[in-house]
Amino acid sequence: MKVLFWGTPEFAVESLKALIQSNHQVVAVITQPDKPKGRGQKVQPPPVKEEALKHNIPVLQPEKIKNNQEFVETIKQLNPDISVVVAYGKILPEEIINIPKYKTINVHASLLPKYRGAAPIQRAIMDGEEETGVCIMEIVKELDAGDVYACTKVKILPEDDIITLHDKLAKEGAKLLIEVLDKIEKGQIEKVPQDHSKATYAKPIEKEEGKIDWNKPAKDIFNQVRALKVWPKAFANFRDFQVKILNVEVLKECKEGKPGEILKASDKEGIVVKTKDGCLLIRTIQFPNSKPISSQEAVRGYRIKEGEKFE
Structure with a gap:
């Protein structure tokens, strides 16, 4: 034909x-x-x-x-x-x-x-x-x-x-x-x-849909991150930056804390963040004007501490 x-x-x-x-x-x-x-x-x-x-x-x-x-x-x-x-x-x-x-x-x-x-x-x-x-x-x-x-x-x-x-x-x-x-x-x-x-x-994806709401369940945020990995990329506010969260993992075990709170910041294990019903391990993160890095590298490079918060 x-x-x-x-x-x-x-x-x-x-x-x-x-x-x-x-x-x-x-x-x-x-x-x-x-x-x-x-x-x-x-x-x-x-x-x-x-x-x-x-x-x-x-x-x-x-x-x-x-x-x-x-x-x-x-x-x-x-x-x-x-x-x-x-x-x-x-x-x-x-x-x-x-x-x-x-x-x-x-x-x-x-x-x-x-x-x-x-x-x-x-x-x-x-x-x-x-x-x-x-x-x-x-x-x-x-x-x-x-x-x-x-x-x-x-x-x-x-x-x-x-x-x-x-x-x-x-x-x-x-x-x-x-x-x-x-x-x-x-x-x-x-x-x-x-x-x-x-x-x-x-419907078409809008840029604002990339904003992470840490009051949502961990699974919902996990799905948001992987769906929007190309554009607009999932993002959150941290300190005075808007950071892009490019890869996360839902953890089975989780401590108590407030949504968005960093419960663990380790240069060996990475960054663990509290959500509505559980915890996410951030695997890859991107700060403004820099390349994507592992959350372990972010802990070392930006001296991230437990108790800090993603908004």
Whole structure:
């Protein structure tokens, strides 16, 4: 089949690679415009564009896709059998969705109808889910509400965080995408409507969600830290600093204390902090304008003492 691929971030690269290696032909890649990134604000192409150019696939980067008739005509001329959307970053107008013969499908990183929306991987971790997955669905006007072709389940392990789970789901999604495309081409697959009454929404992550509330249970803070490890990173106030807490462990045993209080500060064992119902061992911490360090290094370098408090 002739495939028109829509995608932007790293998550979409796995699906594009799988398509390139498959029997299907990628006629073009549509991705977001290049944007300035990092401290130097150097303009950089999206990961999907970089991958496409390695294989000499035409790349389109429209500033806008709504009310852009010239762009619509370009898609019609490409004459794709199907469009595949993987984390493109914008909602496609109906006119564009319906151009290909088999319309437009999406690789979505949740077990639909749960976690429709922009941040399904982070929300699943934050909510303490033990299982998530990836679904291939048909795109319709309403957000992530289309009929589902297939889903694959993925366990969320205690050691998983946003980075490891993202990578697992990207790989599983790519594999499932090819299976679904092969079956669509052969007419061997049926779509199943979602149960809209069971739908939940994974709204975009906001920066303020990184702020740790030490009055919460230890498990909730543990989930927050691992879900937000890439952005905005979990953070707390300590002395006159805002520090980032990058890695924690829930302890089975815990002394009495007030939420946020440092119960142990050891250059051998690290920093132990009281929460609502238990204790967390901070494994990795980052102070302003410095690299992430172990909490043992933090105890030595910043002379952290028992009885001090994270706010």
